[in-house]
Amino acid sequence: MLPLSYRQHEVSFCxxxxxxxxxxxxxxxxxxxxxxxxxSFGRGSxxxxxxxxxxxxxxxxxxxxxxxEVKLPGSQQGRSPFGPALMEDAYNKATRENCQYFFTWNVExxxxxxxxxxxxxxxxxxxxxxxxxxxxxxxxxxxxxxAVRVKLEEEFLPRFFAGFADLWLGRKKDFGLxxxxxxxxxxxxxxxxxxxxxxxxxxxxxxxxxxxxxxRAQLWNWMAQERQWNVDPSNQKSxxxxxxxxxxxxxxx
Numbered sequence: 001m002l003p004l005s006y007r008q009h010e011v012s013f014c015x016x017x018x019x020x021x022x023x024x025x026x027x028x029x030x031x032x033x034x035x036x037x038x039x040s041f042g043r044g045s046x047x048x049x050x051x052x053x054x055x056x057x058x059x060x061x062x063x064x065x066x067x068x069e070v071k072l073p074g075s076q077q078g079r080s081p082f083g084p085a086l087m088e089d090a091y092n093k094a095t096r097e098n099c100q101y102f103f104t105w106n107v108e109x110x111x112x113x114x115x116x117x118x119x120x121x122x123x124x125x126x127x128x129x130x131x132x133x134x135x136x137x138x139x140x141x142x143x144x145x146x147a148v149r150v151k152l153e154e155e156f157l158p159r160f161f162a163g164f165a166d167l168w169l170g171r172k173k174d175f176g177l178x179x180x181x182x183x184x185x186x187x188x189x190x191x192x193x194x195x196x197x198x199x200x201x202x203x204x205x206x207x208x209x210x211x212x213x214x215x216r217a218q219l220w221n222w223m224a225q226e227r228q229w230n231v232d233p234s235n236q237k238s239x240x241x242x243x244x245x246x247x248x249x250x251x252x253x
Contacts, residue, residue, distance in 0.1 A: 009140040010072055013107070014038040014051050017070075020153040021053065031165050032056050032064055053100075055168075067094050067167060073194035074139035080189040080196075081111035081130070082123070091118055096110055101128075101167070106154075108137045109189055110160065112167075114174070124182040124207050128167060128174035137195050191251050199247035201249035209243070219246070 018036045025033050034056030050070040055062030069090045071078035077086050081085050081104040094102035103112045112129040120126050133156050135148060142148060165170040177185065192198040209216035216233070223229045223242055227249070232238040 006072065006075060006140055009143065010037070010050070010070060013072065013143050014070055016149070017051060019035070020157055021161070024154075024158055025056070028161075029056075031161055032168055033161060033165070034062055037066060040170070062065075064097055064099045066101045066103065066164065067097060067099045069093075069104050070107070073106055073108055073137035073142060074141040076195070078106040078194055080186075080193045081109050082186045082189055087111075087113070091115065101164070106137075106194060107143055107148075108133050108135065108194060109199075112164070114167075123186070124176060124179045124180065127182070128176055129163060130177075130185060131156070131163070134176055136199075138199065193250065196251075198244075198247050198251045201251055202244050205243045205247060206240070209239075219243075222246075 015038055018038050020035075020182060021036045025031055025035065032055060033053050034051045036051065039044055051068055052064060053066040055065045067090075069086055071086060077083055081087075082103070086104050090102045090104050091113070094100075097208050100115050101112060102115060103110055105111070110131045111127055112131070113126050114128045117126045117128075133148075133151060135151060137143065137148065163172075167174070176182065190196060205219060209219055220231065223231050223246060227246075229242060230243070231242040
């Protein structure tokens with residue numbers, strides 16, 4: 001069971017997302033969405049859906065347009081939006097609500113699925129869009145950072161709802177990537193996402209090279225001699241970029 005502090009962070013974050021989303025819907029009447037809510041129990045279930053969006057209607061609330069699961073960075077399920085258990089849970093909840101579109105989101109990376117395609121043989125056919133924040137988040141507390149909140153409210157959510165509107169209104173069928181690019185994205189999400197091996201290895205290489213001059217010298221020699229990278233160990237930015245590149249190379253190999 002997740003600790004109470006994590007659940008409080010998640011509920012508070014979803015409440016903020018709902019508030020920001022409603023402001024976007026109010027400011028943009030051309031969008032086909034009118035309202036959102038959080039923490040609703042799904043039909044015939046005691047499981048909660050983290051976030052839901054409803055179609056715009058002149059009076060009252062329209063039909064359910066979108067539902068999904070939010071898992072914060074730093075949690076086990078927040079490593080990737082393509083975790084099988086997370087996707088299956090979101091699909092089952094959307095099915096109970098007869099909602100065509102559903103998402104999985106670890107704040108850093110959102111995957112949007114079309115439930116009508118769920119029986120397709122490959123995942124890239126089910127996923128109609130994957131939308132990235134463009135910032136690295138490693139723990140639940142990162143979602144409270146002012147820069148993250150501004151990016152979410154002013155850039156990510158408006159971009160997402162504009163794109164989702166095109167899908168909802170039938171102007172586009174999907175924003176899907178070619179299969180080869182999509183599966184690279186899925187692999188990278190597991191390896192380079194929050195709590196992924198790339199970030200853990202990068203942090204280890206960084207701390208060890210800072211503590212042990214001999215380790216730093218060996219690492220630099222491996223970069224320069226074996227990998228033939230142009231690295232300036234006296235330049236912190238250059239060194240940090242090289243360590244990130246080394247972690248990615250080792251993890252992917």
